[in-house]
Amino acid sequence: MKVAVILNRTIAGTDAALCELQSAASRFGIEIVEPDSGEAYDFNLVLGGDGSVLRAVHTTNSDAPLVNINIGSLGYLTCAGIDELDIVFSSLVEKTYEISERLMIRAEIFDGDDISLFPPAHALNDVVAMRGNSSRVVGLDLHVDGEDVTAFLCDGLIVATPTGSTAYSLSAGGPVVMPDTQALVLSVICPHTLTSRPLVLPTSCELIVRVSRACTPLNFSVDGQTGVPLCTGDYVKITESNKTVRLVMLPNYSPFATLRRKLNWRGTLL
Numbered sequence: 124m125k126v127a128v129i130l131n132r133t134i135a136g137t138d139a140a141l142c143e144l145q146s147a148a149s150r151f152g153i154e155i156v157e158p159d160s161g162e163a164y165d166f167n168l169v170l171g172g173d174g175s176v177l178r179a180v181h182t183t184n185s186d187a188p189l190v191n192i193n194i195g196s197l198g199y200l201t202c203a204g205i206d207e208l209d210i211v212f213s214s215l216v217e218k219t220y221e222i223s224e225r226l227m228i229r230a231e232i233f234d235g236d237d238i239s240l241f242p243p244a245h246a247l248n249d250v251v252a253m254r255g256n257s258s259r260v261v262g263l264d265l266h267v268d269g270e271d272v273t274a275f276l277c278d279g280l281i282v283a284t285p286t287g288s289t290a291y292s293l294s295a296g297g298p299v300v301m302p303d304t305q306a307l308v309l310s311v312i313c314p315h316t317l318t319s320r321p322l323v324l325p326t327s328c329e330l331i332v333r334v335s336r337a338c339t340p341l342n343f344s345v346d347g348q349t350g351v352p353l354c355t356g357d358y359v360k361i362t363e364s365n366k367t368v369r370l371v372m373l374p375n376y377s378p379f380a381t382l383r384r385k386l387n388w389r390g391t392l393l
Contacts, residue, residue, distance in 0.1 A: 124152070124153050124154065124165050124166075124215065124216065125153070125154045125155075125156050125162065125163070125164035125165055126148065126153055126154070126155055126156070126164060126165060126166045126167075126168045126190070126215075127155075127156050127157065127158040127160075127164045127166070127167050127168065127185065127187070128141070128144065128155055128156075128157075128158070128168050128170060129158055129167055129168065129169045129170065129171075129175070129179045129183065130170050130171070130175075131169075131170065131171030131172070131174070131175040131178070131195070134171055134172065134175075134194055134195055136194060137170065137171075137194065140170055140192075140194045140205050141170065143205060143208060144168070144170065144192070144205075144208060147208035147209055147212055148212060150209070150212075151209075151212040151213065151215075151216050152216070153212055153215070153216070158183055158185065164185070164187060165187060165215075166187050166188055166189070166190045166215065166371065167179060167183055167185055167187050167188070167189050167190065168189075168190045168191075168192065169189055169190070169191045169192065169201075170192050170194055170205075171191075171192075171193075171194060171195050172193060172194070172195015172196055172197065172198050172201070173195065173197055173198060173199055173200045173201070173290075174195065174347070175191075175195065176189065176191050176200045176201065177200075177247060177248060177346045177347065177348060178348060180247050180346070180368055181345075181346065181348050181349075186369075188222060188369040188370065188371050189368065189369065189370050189371060190202065190211065190215070190371045191370065191371075192204070192205060192208070192211065193205070197385060198385070199289055199290075199381065199385050199386075200286070200370065202370070202371055202372050202373050202376070203373060210373065211373065214373055214374060215371075219374050220371050220372065220373060220374065221371075221372045221373070221374065221376055222369050222370070222371060222372070223302055223303070223369070223370045223371075223372050223376070224303075224367050224368070224369050224370075225247060225284065225285070225286045225302060225367060225368045225369075225370060226284055226285070226286075226305065226326060226363060226364070226367055227245045227246055227247050227284065227363075227364035227366045227367060227368060228245070228246050228249075228250060228282065228284055228307065228361055228362070228363060228364055229243055229244070229245050229246075229361070229362050229363065229364040229365075229366075230243065230244050230245075230246065230250045230343075230345060230359055230360070230361050231243045231244075231359070231360045232343065232351065232353070232357060232358075232359050232360075233357065233358055233359075233360065234354075234356060234357050235356030235357065235358075240351070240357070241351055244345040244349065245345070245364045245366050246284065246287070246345045246346045246364075247284065247286055247287070247346055247368050248283065248284060248286055248287030248290050248291075248346045248347070249281050249282060249283040249284065249287035249290060249291055249292060249346065250281075250282050250343070250344070250345050250346075250359070250361060251279060251280070251281050251282075251291060251312075251342075251343070251344050251347075252279050252280050252332060252334070252341050252342075252343050252353055252359065253278065253279035253312065253341060253342050253343075253344070254278050254279055254337070254339075254341055254342075255337075255339045255340050255341055255342050255352070256339050257337075257338040257339040259338050260276045260277060260278065260313075260315055261276070261277065261278070261279065261334065261336060261337045261338075261341055262274060262275070262276055262334070262335035262336030262337070263275045263277060263279075263280055263311075263332055263333070263334060263335065264332070264333040264335050265280075265309070265330070265331075265332060266330070266331040266332075266333070267324065267328050267329070267330055267331075268328055268329055269329075274335065275311050275314050275315075275316075275319065276314070276315040276316075276336075277311045277312055277313055277314040277315060277319075278312040278313040279311075279312040279313075279341065280309065280310070280311050280312060280332055281295055281297070281308075281309070281310045281311075281312065282307055282308070282309050282330060282332075282361050283297065283307070283308045283309075283310065284307065284308075285300040285301060285302050285303070285304045285306060285308075286302055286368075287308075287346075288300040288308050289382070289386065291347075292308050292310045292321075293386075295310040295311070295312050295321075296310060296321060297310035297321040298321060298323065299382065299388075300323070301378055302378055305325065305326045306323050306324065306325060306326060307323070307324045307325075307326055307328065307330070307361075307363075308321060308322070308323055308324075309321060309322040309323075309324060309330070326363040327363070328362075329360065329361070329362050330360070330361040330362070331358050331359070331360050331361075332358060332359045332361070333356075333357070333358035333359075334353050334354065334355050334356065334357050334358065335355065336355060337353070337354065337355050340352035340353060340354050341353040341354075343359065
């Protein structure tokens with residue numbers, strides 16, 4: 124078995140963690156290779172945090188499943204910590220792991236003349252249109268499947284996947300959506316109204332978010348990895364992507380247990 128290791132060397136302790144990983148891999152007869160070596164391999168192993176995982180999704184050319192080992196802070200997208208390497212490698216060798224296939228969304232940016240401004244981008248977590256340098260609110264018009272739905276005066280807007288529902292969307296008041304749900308979550312950032320609520324939409328929808336008012340260009344980002352300007356009249360078309368991401372999970376993975384452990388989610392305290 125061959126595993127390509129993707130590192131985030133900006134995290135303290137990465138070199139020590141890599142040594143532990145190499146030692147554990149040798150105990151299980153697993154060969155470590157470079158992700159860009161040209162060799163075929165079975166898994167991408169990401170050593171880092173959630174940001175490292177998202178970066179790997181956008182930079183790797185392999186469709187091998189991701190094994191995400193947390194040495195960052197939250198590690199919501201990771202399957203284990205650095206102290207659980209033996210459990211992880213045992214699961215890989217014995218093939219007792221589970222694959223969680225996550226949907227992605229596709230975003231295209233057009234100007235007011237319907238001319239494409241950038242190549243389509245694909246997001247595992249979310250796409251975000253956020254006001255730029257100005258502190259003034261922006262105007263955003265929402266269209267779903269060709270219907271004029273509503274308009275917002277706000278700081279921005281998030282369209283998240285189920286995977287991304289526990290990230291920025293959650294902080295903006297969006298719901299937690301189970302990873303295997305086929306849905307998109309639309310959350311408005313600081314809307315200037317008392318009645319705005321997040322929307323949960325089927326993945327079959329075509330969403331168009333048009334900038335109707337902006338003193339300065341908005342910043343449009345995909346998984347927090349890329350940023351492009353959006354000016355008045357520009358719009359973003361958002362649909363389900365034909366790409367997916369496969370995450371390796373340990374046996375008996377539970378999204379509810381992850382919610383409790385990582386985000387301190389709970390019901391009534393008696």
